[in-house]
Amino acid sequence: MGRKYFGTDGVRGEVGKYPITPDFVLRLGYAAGKVLVDHERQEHPTVIIGKDTRISGYMLEAALQAGFTAAGVNVLLTGPLPTPGIAYLTRALRLSAGVMISASHNPYQDNGIKFFAEGGKKLDDALELQIEAMLDSPMETSPSRELGRARRIDGAAERYIEFCKSTFPNELDLKGLKLVVDCAHGATYHIAPKVFHELGAELITIGGEPNGYNINDGVGATHPEAVAAAVKAHGADFGISLDGDGDRLMMADRDGRLYDGDQLIYVVAKARAARGQLHGGVVGTVMTNMAMELALQQQGIAFGRAKVGDRYVLEMLHANGWQVGGEASGHILCLDKHSTGDGIISCLQVLAACQELDQDLATICSDWTPFPQTMINVRLNGQDWQSTSAARHEAAKAALFGRGRVVLRPSGTEPVVRVMVEADDAALAAHWAEDIAAAIRGS
Incomplete structure (x- = not known):
C-alpha cells in the first residue's frame, strides 16, 4: 500500500498549499498522537x-502542539x-517520538514535518x-482530563553541543585549524x-544570521561555492557547509576545492579501514559515483547500493x-556515532580522519576522480x-560495461x-544519455 502524504523524509510542500497548512498539520499532530497513544498504551x-529558522515554523509549531495535546500527548x-x-534528544530523554519542522535544503517558502520514532530512529x-x-x-x-500538556525546555542546544563534541576522538583536537563554517542561516547557526x-x-562563520526568510539563500550545502570563496578569502584550512536543518555536509579545502558526500564518505571509510575499525562495508545509492565504488573495491572494501534517500541507506546499513x-x-x-545523518558529526569524523591519516582531503581522495555524469529529465505525457x-x-549498458552505468529513475x-548516464569519458556519458532520452521522447 502506497503512502498518500509521507515522502521519503516526512511530509513536505509549499507553505499555505495543501498539505502544509495549519489545519492539516493540526490533524497530522492529532493523528500521530493517537497512533502513539494506541501503540504505547500508556498515559500521556x-x-x-x-x-529550523523558517518564518512559518511558528505557525506550524503551534498547530502540531495543538494536535498532539488534543490527542492526549x-x-x-x-x-x-x-x-x-x-533525533538525539528523542533517544537521550527516552521519549516516545521526535518531530522536526523543516524543509531541509529547500527555500523558506517550503516547510515540512519529519518524524523520529522512539530511540531517535526514522x-x-x-x-x-x-x-x-x-x-x-x-x-x-x-x-479535558486526558489532554496533554506542552512546555518549552531549557538547555536543549547545550546538550546537543556536548553530544556532538563527544563523537570526536578524545586524544584529538582542532587547535591550529582555521575553519569557515556556513550555517545556511538555518538551524545550526547557534550550534555548529x-x-x-x-x-x-x-x-x-557565514550564513549565521537567520531572519526567517534567508534560509539556504545563496549559502549552505546547496550553494557550497559560498564557503569555498570564503575559505580562499580568509586563508582557512577547511570550509564546512551545512544545510538548513543540519543533516547535510559539503566541504572545501584550503584551495577552495569542493568535496561532496561521496568523497567525504570515502575519507571516513578509508581512515576507519586503515585502523581496522570500518566493521563491514559502505552503503551508497544508485546515484553514487561509480569511481568511488571501484576505489573502495581496490582497497578490499565492500560496497552496496540502496535506493535514493537516506532512509533506504539506513535500512541497508542495518540489514548488513x-x-x-x-x-x-x-x-x-x-x-x-548517531542514529541518523548529522552534518556536524559527519564533519568531525572527516576532520578526525585527516588527522589520523596525516593527509589533507586532496591527498586522501587522490586515488579516484569522479566519473563524469550526464543527467536529463524527460517530461512524460503518459507514454510507457x-x-x-x-x-x-540495454545497448547503453552493453557499451558502458566496466566503464560506466545507466540509471533510469521516475521522479x-x-x-x-x-536519465543518468555515468562513464569514464564525458562525451560517452552525454551520447548515451541523449540517445536514451530521445527514445523515451519517441523521437
Whole structure:
C-alpha cells in the first residue's frame, strides 16, 4: 500500500498549499498522537518538537502542539534545533517520538514535518501508514482530563553541543585549524560554531544570521561555492557547509576545492579501514559515483547500493550490520556515532580522519576522480517510458560495461523520468544519455 502524504523524509510542500497548512498539520499532530497513544498504551506519551529558522515554523509549531495535546500527548518544545539534534534528544530523554519542522535544503517558502520514532530512529513504513489511516478518521478531541500538556525546555542546544563534541576522538583536537563554517542561516547557526570553537578551532562563520526568510539563500550545502570563496578569502584550512536543518555536509579545502558526500564518505571509510575499525562495508545509492565504488573495491572494501534517500541507506546499513554510508548530496551516516545523518558529526569524523591519516582531503581522495555524469529529465505525457527506452537502455549498458552505468529513475514529485548516464569519458556519458532520452521522447 502506497503512502498518500509521507515522502521519503516526512511530509513536505509549499507553505499555505495543501498539505502544509495549519489545519492539516493540526490533524497530522492529532493523528500521530493517537497512533502513539494506541501503540504505547500508556498515559500521556511525550514527544519533542523542534524547528529550523523558517518564518512559518511558528505557525506550524503551534498547530502540531495543538494536535498532539488534543490527542492526549505531552509536548516538549525546543525552538530552533538541527534535525539530528531532535533525533538525539528523542533517544537521550527516552521519549516516545521526535518531530522536526523543516524543509531541509529547500527555500523558506517550503516547510515540512519529519518524524523520529522512539530511540531517535526514522519512523518505519508501518507507523507512517497507521498515521495516514488515522488522518482519514474524524478528529475527536480527548476529554479535558486526558489532554496533554506542552512546555518549552531549557538547555536543549547545550546538550546537543556536548553530544556532538563527544563523537570526536578524545586524544584529538582542532587547535591550529582555521575553519569557515556556513550555517545556511538555518538551524545550526547557534550550534555548529560553538562545537568547532570549543574543540579548539579558529572560526569564521557565514550564513549565521537567520531572519526567517534567508534560509539556504545563496549559502549552505546547496550553494557550497559560498564557503569555498570564503575559505580562499580568509586563508582557512577547511570550509564546512551545512544545510538548513543540519543533516547535510559539503566541504572545501584550503584551495577552495569542493568535496561532496561521496568523497567525504570515502575519507571516513578509508581512515576507519586503515585502523581496522570500518566493521563491514559502505552503503551508497544508485546515484553514487561509480569511481568511488571501484576505489573502495581496490582497497578490499565492500560496497552496496540502496535506493535514493537516506532512509533506504539506513535500512541497508542495518540489514548488513555496517556503519558508514550516505549520498553525494551530503547525507552521511556514521551509525556508531548517531542514529541518523548529522552534518556536524559527519564533519568531525572527516576532520578526525585527516588527522589520523596525516593527509589533507586532496591527498586522501587522490586515488579516484569522479566519473563524469550526464543527467536529463524527460517530461512524460503518459507514454510507457520503460518499453520505449528498453532497447537503447540495454545497448547503453552493453557499451558502458566496466566503464560506466545507466540509471533510469521516475521522479516521485513530478511527471518526469530522470536519465543518468555515468562513464569514464564525458562525451560517452552525454551520447548515451541523449540517445536514451530521445527514445523515451519517441523521437
